[in-house]
Amino acid sequence: MTLADRLRRQLSDTEAHIPLFEGDDVSLAEAALVPAAVLIAVTDRVDPGVLLTLRNSQLRTHAGQVAFPGGRIDADDENAVRAALREAEEEIGLRSDQVDVIGLSDRYRTGTGYLITPVIAVVPPDLALKPHADEVEAIFEPRLAHLLDVANYAEREAEWNGRKRRYREMMWNEYRIWGATASMLANLASRIGPWC
Numbered sequence: 001m002t003l004a005d006r007l008r009r010q011l012s013d014t015e016a017h018i019p020l021f022e023g024d025d026v027s028l029a030e031a032a033l034v035p036a037a038v039l040i041a042v043t044d045r046v047d048p049g050v051l052l053t054l055r056n057s058q059l060r061t062h063a064g065q066v067a068f069p070g071g072r073i074d075a076d077d078e079n080a081v082r083a084a085l086r087e088a089e090e091e092i093g094l095r096s097d098q099v100d101v102i103g104l105s106d107r108y109r110t111g112t113g114y115l116i117t118p119v120i121a122v123v124p125p126d127l128a129l130k131p132h133a134d135e136v137e138a139i140f141e142p143r144l145a146h147l148l149d150v151a152n153y154a155e156r157e158a159e160w161n162g163r164k165r166r167y168r169e170m171m172w173n174e175y176r177i178w179g180a181t182a183s184m185l186a187n188l189a190s191r192i193g194p195w196c
Contacts, residue, residue, distance in 0.1 A: 003044050004122045007102045010192045011120060033115035037080035038070030039088045040118050040188065041099065042144055045125040048195070049141035050185075053092060054175065056137050066177045068118070068184070069094065080104065080117035092139050093130040099123055105191065108184050111165065118184050142172035145195040147185050 001009075041051040055065050069088035077083040081101055088094040105118040131139050146152060152170045156178070159165070168186050169178035177185070 003042065003048060004100050004102055007042065007120060007122065007192070011103045011105070033109060033113055035073040035080070036071060036114045036116045037073055037077075037084040037087070038068035038116055038118050038184070039084040039094075039099070040068055040105070040120050040184070041088065041094065041123045042102075042121065043125045043141060044122050048144040049125075050144055050147055051092065051094070051123070051129075052140055052142060052175070052177070052181070053131065053136045054138040054140070056133070056135055065179070065181075066175050067181050070116070072114075073117075081119050084117075084119040091132050091136050093132075094123065094127065098127060105184065105188050108180055108187065110180050114180075116180065116184070118188070120188070140172070140175060142175070142177075146170075146172060147177075148189040148192055148195045150186065150189050153182065153186055153189075 039051075043049045043051065051069070052066055053069060055067055069091045070084050071087045071091075073080060073083040074086075077086065081104075085096040085099060085101075088099070089096065100122045102120040102122060105120055108116045108118065110116065129139050131137065147170075153168050154170065155166060156169050157164055157166050167179050168182040169176060170182055170185075171177070
């Protein structure tokens with residue numbers, strides 16, 4: 001069975017949702033949220049990985065954080081898949097013809113007012129990707145098995161905008177994966193289960 005077939009089967013066989021932590025802002029109606037999409041690009045290798053980025057430390061928001069390629073769904077984007085593919089090409093040079101879209105994971109609602117649709121895809125390994133310097137400082141590839149192991153996640157708490165917030169975090173080498181990115185990965189882990 002190919003990696004793409006295995007992911008398709010596991011996504012279609014399960015349904016899960018990681019709720020927002022207690023204290024997160026759930027007062028915004030879904031219609032008031034900004035639609036966004038991210039690409040969870042799994043590399044097609046014996047020990048698959050997931051392409052993640054380290055955002056430029058000079059950005060106005062989320063500077064220096066680990067993220068999936070992605071962003072707002074623009075008015076001229078046909079859907080979340082198109083938005084995720086467009087953003088991935090802009091941010092890391094991943095062309096849409098290199099991407100085999102598998103499906104969607106559960107949408108994630110952030111405390112900052114975004115409703116994010118994760119687009120799951122398989123990409124060839126060892127592509128010659130190039131980060132857009134204004135947005136991305138680095139591209140790295142943690143092992144899928146590490147990301148899908150719920151034992152690797154910790155729950156943390158911090159004060160933000162005068163309120164206590166809980167969030168998930170995990171480490172991959174020197175990279176701290178936390179917040180929405182970690183929560184979307186934890187949700188995917190709950191759907192797919194351990195990767196062996």
